[in-house]
Amino acid sequence: MTHHKLIIGNCMDMHEIPDESVHLMITSPPYFNAPFDYKGLFKNYDQYLELLRRVAKEVYRVLKEGRIVVLNIDDMLVNGEKFPIVADATKIFQDAGFKYRDRIIWKKPDGYLRISRRSGVLLQNPYPMYFYPDNLLESILIFQKGKFDYRSIPQEVKEASKIDLKEFSENKWYMTLWEMVNVLPGSPLEKEIAAFPEELPYRIIKLFSYVGETVLDPFVGSGTTMKVAREVGRNSIGIEIKKSLIPIIKKKLGFEGQLPLVNQNDTFEIIIREDDKYGCISY
Numbered sequence: 001m002t003h004h005k006l007i008i009g010n011c012m013d014m015h016e017i018p019d020e021s022v023h024l025m026i027t028s029p030p031y032f033n034a035p036f037d038y039k040g041l042f043k044n045y046d047q048y049l050e051l052l053r054r055v056a057k058e059v060y061r062v063l064k065e066g067r068i069v070v071l072n073i074d075d076m077l078v079n080g081e082k083f084p085i086v087a088d089a090t091k092i093f094q095d096a097g098f099k100y101r102d103r104i105i106w107k108k109p110d111g112y113l114r115i116s117r118r119s120g121v122l123l124q125n126p127y128p129m130y131f132y133p134d135n136l137l138e139s140i141l142i143f144q145k146g147k148f149d150y151r152s153i154p155q156e157v158k159e160a161s162k163i164d165l166k167e168f169s170e171n172k173w174y175m176t177l178w179e180m181v182n183v184l185p186g187s188p189l190e191k192e193i194a195a196f197p198e199e200l201p202y203r204i205i206k207l208f209s210y211v212g213e214t215v216l217d218p219f220v221g222s223g224t225t226m227k228v229a230r231e232v233g234r235n236s237i238g239i240e241i242k243k244s245l246i247p248i249i250k251k252k253l254g255f256e257g258q259l260p261l262v263n264q265n266d267t268f269e270i271i272i273r274e275d276d277k278y279g280c281i282s283y
Contacts, residue, residue, distance in 0.1 A: 001265045002212075004226055004236045006249055009273035011218035011239040012054040016271055017062045022237065023213035025059050026204045026225055028072035028196050032083055045083055052089055055218055056096035062216065066148030068208040069098060072106070072196050074138040077118070086139045098143035106138045106200065107179045140178070140200070153210055160233075161210040173203055195221055201228045209234055223249035230254070230266060246270065 007016055032048045033041055042048040059069055071093070076083050086103075094100055119134045168174065180199045201224060205215055211233040217225035220238030222245060229236035230253060238249065250256055255268045 001267075002230055002233060002235045003267045003269070004230060004253060005238070005269045005271065006220070006223075006226070006246070007237065007239045007271045007273070008241070008243050008246065009239065009271075010241055012051065012058065014058045014062055014218070014239065017216070017237060019061055020064045021214065022059075022062045022216045023064055023067050024070075024205065024209040024234075025063060025068070025216045025218070026070040026072075026201050027217045027219045028221075029055070029089075029219050031074075032076045032085060033078045034076055049088055049092065052092050053096070056093045056098070059216070059218065060096045060098065060145060063145050065146045067145055068101070068204075069093065069143040069145070070204050070208070071141040071143075072138060072200060073141060074135070086141065090141060093141070093143045098145055100141075101144045102142040103176065104140040104142070105177050106140055107177055108136045108138075108182045109179075110136065140204075157210050157212065163206055173207065178203070195224050198224055198228050201225045202232070205229060205232055205234060220249070221245065223252040227252045227254075243272065 005016075007014075029052065030041060032045060033039060042051075063069065071089060073085055073089050075085050090100060118132045121132055122130045124130075172178070178200075180197050183195045183197050201215075201217075205225075205228060209215060212235070214235040214237060215225060215229040216237045216239075218239045220226060220240045223238060226236040226238045226249065240249070250268070253268060
């Protein structure tokens with residue numbers, strides 16, 4: 001039996017979540033003013049970085065000692081200017097108290113991009129200094145809060161959470177380059193949402209949490225992290241500012257009719273903040 005809580009509100013404030021009650025955080029923050037997703041969402045880059053600072057501070061508070069934070073994030077080109085988001089986000093989470101543990105590169109399929117206006121400049125001007133590459137990569141940044149006590153996990157929980165070594169080897173989880181297919185345009189539950197593929201949180205949840213633990217996604221979007229957490233026997237908390245996404249998240253999690261092969265006794269709760277007060281809806 002697992003429990004899933006959706007909070008409709010701003011993730012810079014996570015007052016509903018007690019200190020040191022979360023075992024893993026994985027999220028993909030909004031792309032900074034991406035022309036294809038979030039054009040003009042932030043007034044300037046400093047405002048975007050301040051969002052990351054406040055979220056990092058709250059995540060540090062709610063995360064248990066020794067546990068892991070994972071950011072799917074990447075540098076962004078906006079109006080011809082490249083913003084060093086990976087470097088800045090790394091420093092922000094270090095300043096919040098986290099230890100920088102690893103960086104994995106997510107490689108999208110080669111056919112995902114064709115020559116764009118940016119890289120195509122060289123075709124029109126085949127000379128030095130006209131080169132601008134298209135990006136098939138995103139960063140998966142991994143941070144840790146303190147040290148993990150491996151002896152704190154009961155043996156039966158370890159066995160129930162054991163990683164499939166065949167899956168680990170065949171899909172090359174052991175590498176710092178993960179080749180995963182992105183969510184394709186036209187996916188009905190990701191319309192106008194920059195969602196990551198289920199494979200990404202699946203690997204992270206399997207590698208960095210145990211059965212029955214709680215996974216947090218403060219930019220939950222369409223609910224991909226919560227869905228995967230439910231399917232692998234973890235609890236989840238998702239925070240999303242857009243109330244209009246509630247029906248999509250419910251559908252993705254299967255609370256409009258149970259998903260196959262998932263515990264029928266799982267529970268789902270929605271907290272909707274309104275003027276610093278919130279109502280609670282349970283299913």
